[in-house]
Amino acid sequence: MWYFMLNSGVHATITGVLMAFAIPFGNGDEKSTSYILQQFLHKPVVFIILPLFALANTAIVLSADMGETLTQPYSLGIALGLIAGKPVGIFLLSFLAVSIGICKLPDDMNWKSVVGAGFLGGIGFTMSIFIALLAFDDEAIINNAKFVILISSLIAGAIGFIFLKSILKNEIVEEQ
Numbered sequence: 001m002w003y004f005m006l007n008s009g010v011h012a013t014i015t016g017v018l019m020a021f022a023i024p025f026g027n028g029d030e031k032s033t034s035y036i037l038q039q040f041l042h043k044p045v046v047f048i049i050l051p052l053f054a055l056a057n058t059a060i061v062l063s064a065d066m067g068e069t070l071t072q073p074y075s076l077g078i079a080l081g082l083i084a085g086k087p088v089g090i091f092l093l094s095f096l097a098v099s100i101g102i103c104k105l106p107d108d109m110n111w112k113s114v115v116g117a118g119f120l121g122g123i124g125f126t127m128s129i130f131i132a133l134l135a136f137d138d139e140a141i142i143n144n145a146k147f148v149i150l151i152s153s154l155i156a157g158a159i160g161f162i163f164l165k166s167i168l169k170n171e172i173v174e175e176q
Contacts, residue, residue, distance in 0.1 A: 058129060060146045069144040078145060082128065082152040087118030116164035122156025125149045
């Protein structure tokens with residue numbers, strides 16, 4: 001199905017959406033076809049297909065002057081936005097929403113967890129690359145921005161992982 005859709009001129013992702021509609025859902029329990037298929041495909045998709053897809057779509061060309069790229073003003077803005085801006089924005093908006101009563105923090109969650117989740121929000125590099133494509137006209141700047149986005153996303157993800165692992169480990173120790 002994917003092959004024929006690709007050759008028809010319709011984007012292949014439409015095929016995935018249409019195929020998802022064709023998978024029997026049943027009542028959604030653990031014996032349904034959709035549940036079994038989801039469990040079977042989860043690890044290969046999360047650990048192989050999605051990272052390969054994301055990296056293939058970045059199309060980053062590495063050059064010898066990548067060190068200089070990191071010091072450009074747009075590079076510093078991208079890095080600060082993904083590594084610091086995302087956690088600050090996610091935390092502040094969440095705090096504001098809870099403070100004015102739009103929502104409430106789940107009982108098993110604290111504000112440190114929201115900060116950690118905010119760092120994980122810096123991983124979203126596909127939208128950042130899309131915005132870079134809209135913001136810049138120069139191919140060299142676009143390529144450099146993609147590189148900085150990828151590096152910044154990795155840093156934000158690592159900080160979020162380490163931060164959450166640390167606070168969750170401390171909470172487990174405190175409970176015991």
